[in-house]
Amino acid sequence: MKNENNIIAKLEAMLFASGEPVEAAKLAELLELDIENITKMLAHLGDLYDDRNSGICLVRIDGKYQLCTREEYGDDVRALLEVKKNAPLSQAAFEVLAIVAYNKTVTKSFIEQIRGVDCSGSIANLVQKGLIEEKGRLDLPGRPLVYGTTDRFLRCFSLNSLEDLPELPSVEEVENIAKENGQTSLFESENDKTGTTEKEDNE
Numbered sequence: 458m459k460n461e462n463n464i465i466a467k468l469e470a471m472l473f474a475s476g477e478p479v480e481a482a483k484l485a486e487l488l489e490l491d492i493e494n495i496t497k498m499l500a501h502l503g504d505l506y507d508d509r510n511s512g513i514c515l516v517r518i519d520g521k522y523q524l525c526t527r528e529e530y531g532d533d534v535r536a537l538l539e540v541k542k543n544a545p546l547s548q549a550a551f552e553v554l555a556i557v558a559y560n561k562t563v564t565k566s567f568i569e570q571i572r573g574v575d576c577s578g579s580i581a582n583l584v585q586k587g588l589i590e591e592k593g594r595l596d597l598p599g600r601p602l603v604y605g606t607t608d609r610f611l612r613c614f615s616l617n618s619l620e621d622l623p624e625l626p627s628v629e630e631v632e633n634i635a636k637e638n639g640q641t642s643l644f645e646s647e648n649d650k651t652g653t654t655e656k657e658d659n660e
Contacts, residue, residue, distance in 0.1 A: 464488060465498050465505075469524075478521035478608050518611045519618045546586075553579040554610075557589050558622060562605040564595065580604065588613065 467488060472479060485495040499522055503515035514527045526534050546554070553576050556568050568576050583589045584604075592605040606619065616622065 461498065464490070465502050468495070468498060469502060472515070472522060472524045475523075478518050478523040480521050482520075484522070516612060517617060518608050521608065523612070525612070546582075547579070549576070550579045550582055554583055554588060554606075557583075557604055558606050558610070558619060559625060561619060562592050562603045564601045564603055566601060568604075 468484060471484065471487070481492055481495050481499065484499075485492040488495065499515065499517075503517075505511075506514050512527050512530050513524055516523050516525045549572075552572060553568055556571055557563055560567070565576065565580060568580070580589070584591075587607055587609040589604050589610065590607050592603045594600040594602055610616075611618065
């Protein structure tokens with residue numbers, strides 16, 4: 458038991474020092490233990506934080522682990538660090554983010570084909586916020602960039618993986634929602650309805 462407590466303390470120190478999500482397999486390799494035992498100890502560490510209602514919690518993100526501030530104390534931490542709250546995402550940015558997340562990896566032209574407008578601004582904004590990132594280039598003319606979501610996206614939306622995303626509504630449900638809002642499409646903006654043209658998302 459003493460040895461186990463020592464290993465759990467090591468895991469805590471390693472995760473604290475990392476500051477970024479760490480794979481359980483990497484922790485197992487460094488501590489020369491099998492991944493099953495490491496996973497059990499990490500679960501025990503998370504339970505310890507929860508049982509004492511600690512200000513710290515252990516978050517599992519797509520097979521990786523990270524120590525995070527518990528959500529209810531976020532405002533106090535931001536006040537201490539004098540960190541300004543991030544501006545909320547615009548509707549346009551949320552739509553772009555949803556397209557990327559549900560399609561796993563997409564190109565800018567694919568996103569714009571769905572939304573019907575130039576999305577350069579929204580894509581740049583999401584990349585800057587660390588919610589999406591470049592995943593490489595397609596072997597096609599022009600070598601277009603491919604975008605996908607990040608671990609930060611999973612953390613922000615409390616997801617273990619993209620498989621945990623809620624199911625998309627049916628086409629009929631989408632059409633009904635659009636009609637209820639007086640739109641011909643869910644991606645129709647207020648500018649579209651008033652006759653002006655949206656050239657680019659600058660959110």
